[in-house]
Amino acid sequence: MGILHYIGLRDKHKGIFQSLVMSDAIERLRRASGSDFSMVISSLERSTDINSKKVFNEVESGTDEYEEGKEKLRLHKIRERDPQLIKEAKRRFKKKHGELFCEACGINFEKMYGERGKDFIEGHHKKPVSEMKEGETTKVEDIGMLCSNCHRMIHRIPMVSIEELKKSLGFSWKGFS
């Protein structure tokens, strides 16, 4: 992870920490005029090893990668917000399985919450964020069904697939009788 995105700086600052060790980078921020980096400095001191002798060499590629990742995550979320796509994915899922349930943990909102939970489920874009391209269209079969908990867990960085989340569940879902 590049230090630049960490402190919210952009391209024009690329290279300013090049080949500095953490303690020198912090010193440079401390002496920077014009902006107050005190919050950045204290969070760096809290979250990193300030005695680390590792130098900042990958600042540029790290920053680019981060920007690209952010863009892909944005596309992912835009696609998940397409109401027609999600509606059609839910309709097909219900037709195929006879009910809506979370593909990771198995919860069926209607069985859990009664009438209030009827037809509730969230659509998740299954295509790995790393493989997403701009302008590419999303197919109905790219949308998976998830409960709100599983959906948020899947979106924690680094994102995992539904199958991976399923494997990490600490219980096996038996469903309601």
Ligand SMILES: [Zn+2]
């Ligand atoms: Zn779930």
Ligand SMILES: [Zn+2]
């Ligand atoms: Zn999602």
